[in-house]
Amino acid sequence: MEKDLSSYRKSYEKHELLLKDVPENPMELFQKWFLEVDQFFPEDETNAMTLATIGIDGYPKSRVVLLKKYTYEGFIFYTNYESEKGKAIAKNPNVCLSFFWHGAERQIIIKGTVEKIAENLSDGYFESRPRGSQLGAIVSHQSEVIENRTILEDKLKALEQELEGKDIPRPKFWGGFIVKPIELEFWQGRANRLHDRVRYRLQPDYNWEINRLSP
Numbered sequence: 001m002e003k004d005l006s007s008y009r010k011s012y013e014k015h016e017l018l019l020k021d022v023p024e025n026p027m028e029l030f031q032k033w034f035l036e037v038d039q040f041f042p043e044d045e046t047n048a049m050t051l052a053t054i055g056i057d058g059y060p061k062s063r064v065v066l067l068k069k070y071t072y073e074g075f076i077f078y079t080n081y082e083s084e085k086g087k088a089i090a091k092n093p094n095v096c097l098s099f100f101w102h103g104a105e106r107q108i109i110i111k112g113t114v115e116k117i118a119e120n121l122s123d124g125y126f127e128s129r130p131r132g133s134q135l136g137a138i139v140s141h142q143s144e145v146i147e148n149r150t151i152l153e154d155k156l157k158a159l160e161q162e163l164e165g166k167d168i169p170r171p172k173f174w175g176g177f178i179v180k181p182i183e184l185e186f187w188q189g190r191a192n193r194l195h196d197r198v199r200y201r202l203q204p205d206y207n208w209e210i211n212r213l214s215p
């Protein structure tokens with residue numbers, strides 16, 4: 001099988017990113033871009049981001065997770081702490097997040113270190129989830145091999161009956177992580193492949209160094 005993709009070509013011409021316009025704090029630029037994409041290109045699933053970890057087998061692995069909150073401190077997502085990514089993070093908390101918002105021709109790449117959020121915050125978010133998602137989180141031993149789908153569905157049904165009318169407690173193996181950034185790169189597609197790239201790097205005095213990078 002073979003398919004030549006050399007004629008696939010797109011020119012990026014919608015926006016620009018100039019050093020004179022960027023704020024001192026990268027989270028403010030993140031917020032500006034996030035809100036713009038969310039408003040004008042909602043089909044981009046704005047809060048879907050790729051999380052890359054260094055696996056315990058030494059290989060990097062990336063997968064999509066949903067950003068559920070951001071603050072000046074960092075980016076929060078929820079998952080199973082015992083999943084492949086959970087185990088990778090326990091061994092090496094250095095991770096990379098990336099967003100590709102194709103409607104706006106933008107990419108953001110974030111390096112950082114990740115840690116579990118406080119238990120009460122995970123409890124609060126778990127409580128806010130629909131019942132079906134709560135039960136799903138309990139029955140799925142994420143990333144483990146299972147014989148077939150029926151096993152999962154049977155476990156879900158049994159648990160639904162067992163917990164009918166009762167509150168569903170958050171399982172200890174499920175909760176939030178926060179990625180605290182040390183570097184953020186904002187990429188804005190431009191014409192003739194002369195894209196804009198602005199990189200922020202956290203300095204020892206907690207200020208951000210800002211540089212333009214060659215595309």
Ligand SMILES: Cc1cc2nc3c(=O)[nH]c(=O)nc-3n(C[C@H](O)[C@H](O)[C@H](O)COP(=O)(O)O)c2cc1C
Pocket residue numbers: 048061063064065066067077078079080083084085086142143
């Ligand atoms: C759009 C989208 C959103 C997802 N959101 C999450 C999420 O928020 N948390 C999560 O654990 N997995 C999420 N997943 C599934 C992950 O990509 C992945 O399959 C799962 O977390 C297991 O990854 P691991 O085996 O590398 O740990 C999402 C997948 C997609 C495509």
